[in-house]
Amino acid sequence: MTTLARTRPTGTDTRPPLGLVMLATIAAAAAAIPLVYLVVRAGGTGLESIIQTLSRGRVLEYSMNTLGLALATTFSALVLGAAIAVVLTRIRVPFPRTWLLLSALPLAVPSYLAGYGWLVSIPTLSGFVPSWLLLTAVTVPYVTLPVAAALRSATGDLEGVARSLGRGPIGAFFVATWPQIRPAAIAGSLLVALYSLSEFGLVAMMRYPTLTWGINSAYSASFDRAQAATLALLLVVMALVVVAGERGARRQLPSTVARAVRPRPIGRGMLIALLPVVAVAPVVGVFVPLAGLATRLVQADTLRAIDVPRLLAAVGATLGVAVAAAVVATLLALPIAALASRYRGRLVTAIESVGYLGHALPGIVVGLSLVFFALAVVPALYQSVVVLVFAYAVLFMPKAIGTMRAGLGDVPPRLIAVARTTGVSPLAAWWRVTVPLALPAVGVGALLVAIATMKELPATLLLRPTGINTLATELWNRTVVFEFGAAAPYAALLVLVAAVPAMILSGVRTTAKEEL
């Protein structure tokens, strides 16, 4: 995914081109729609009511739960993801491609489905620990995949040197390899943290009350939009802290000469000890839940004849919106990523931070904000596919920003300088040099958006054109009335369809560096 992100080696002191700033500002304005909506809704009731909402019974508990879950999940996903990536790239394991593919699979399983599948086997699961472990299992590929890609093109000589100087393997890893995978690992961790903040389906099933739980109950029991908006603004604040933390952790690194390192053979005993590390996420996040769903399917007396045309229509709708959302989200993310990969300053920081917000908010909030926006600005497009796809882009743009920023930052500025000496314009040089080299990173961003779109439920329910069903809405339709038999084909197809981009993702290599 991202190779060594040697970000901003030069050019950080130049002013960004006005055109780029304008494009990035437009994209950030789109991402800011939910924020504007929340401020309008929460502010409409006055400060007193905001304070009253925040001091209510369990808001503090919800907030602490949200923070605790996000911190724990981010940390465990970071450690596990980095470990898996190291094992798969530095050690000679049998069938390395298969293992990498398996470690990408949890991306394809919606977290609510993973939670549900586990509850079938162990109905007593509840609280923090199961929420944390399951959330880690389904989010760890966000770290594993970029770190594995970075490791494949990072040099390992340094680690060997460090060990010959007397460092132990772990010490050598931190001195030599960690700095090289750090940007990729941190960018992935940011996505995990934002994902954890906005998670609702899984924590609801595991009965672990976080802020998203509070937001949902504000809508569902009291129809109190101001209260829901106030709680959602708390999530926004947390997201801004997380994004600022990521920016602090992402440090400028000296460029190193990249050279792929051959995987090292190790003893069979060691291999047997290490493979469970790699297998744990696919087992916890994919195989156990799917086995649970399969047992439900067998028990259901009413396994109905599958309505094939309807199933195919849902597949078509799912693929259609996913591809469209991937295109739109990538286009919106591109100027923000290009700006953040080369330039600094308050404006750049603000634009990038706003770009990440959508991912920290639950789908129902982003959905309602676009209802508000579409009716005010483009009423003719309300409840059309256009607004739905736009909502997906706002929600999932951060997935594309992170990966593309690293990819664009990897392209050595001197190549662009060389291109400029041939007399072409900066834009032409960017288009001919930077974009082709960063294309794998752009592809990764687009695939991540497509997968997330396929699994999205709450915003889809609010914004879809009346009568259009995706696999996720069809699944929801059936499970809420206990028709597990009828739901099973939709669940299976959803995972299958989302597994395709996940598998492609595990194979994407950032070849730019290796060819230089």
Add this chain to the structure above:
Amino acid sequence: MRARRLLAPAALTAVIALMAGCASGDPSTDPADPTTAPPADAGSFTLYSGRNEALVQPLIDQFTAETGIAVEVRYGNTAELGALLLEEGEATPADVFLSQDAGAFGALSAADLFAPLPDDIAGAVPQGFTSTDGSWVGVTGRARVVVYDGEQYDEAELPNTIDGYVDGSFDGTIGVAPTNASFQSAVTAHRVLEGDDAAEQWLTQLQAADIEIFDSNGAILTAVNEGAVDTGLINHYYWYRQAAEVGAENMRAQLKYLEAGDPGSIVNVTGAGIMAGSADNAAALAFVEYLISEAGQDYFVEQVFEYPLVPGIAEPEGVPPLESLLNPELDLSDLDDLSTTQEMLARVGLI
């Protein structure tokens, strides 16, 4: 009059264009589906349904077949559609809102989103099961019940009053969904019947009983049915729906109806209202009339196992008669004071 909103601007990808193209295939002009090919002047309307497609679509198909009126349905859960309707305001494409729970109507009618119903519709359902101002009409009723693990308890050994579950003997065994609208309606009923102090006292005891918190009735039923918790507070029809899926003899969970007059034994309603901008839509009106007609009521009785609200319709088999659950002192339209209930729940620490 609403134009199709599915214009695909040239700027967007071919995929969107394709999707939008499919979507704009108006069901009423789709020749492949004979049930939706109405007489030219039968009319059409848009329904927001907070009740599930599997429960409602067969009734709508039946309605369309009989009247020729085309119905465009948007399914969602009641809470999300309620929030959506509030957000849309007068711009809503909806003509009729069919709600899973009476709780949503309070907020929507306070925002003046409903058109008053004609007297013959509003008056078809007895007082106590419908709105007092004619803004919506009750369609079906569901009983509040205790669900219990049949492998742990016999029906006879369980208390007949809701107080019996919070006296300490059931500590650590009760599943509750305090953020769920049905639970909150039940607490409001408790307040109306016994007074705020008694209700708060009961909630405090409940909170002290080491309860298991869930986010929905369905999740409680599933947990009891799988032995994860021993008892729970839910609505009766969830059990019948799941029994229809897996077979009644395979249900580990069983239902306990509390005695009539107890604050734990109330009947809550689902309902329908016509949106303010659609007062003159004859097709929308015809549908609401259909819901409280004999055909509509029979459908909910036979397929959804809920109580009919229109007098003279036979009740579902296997459920206790509505008469035996009724509390003459409770008027369901008194249940609109949700905010006091929520303040109470927050004070006790349940939400």
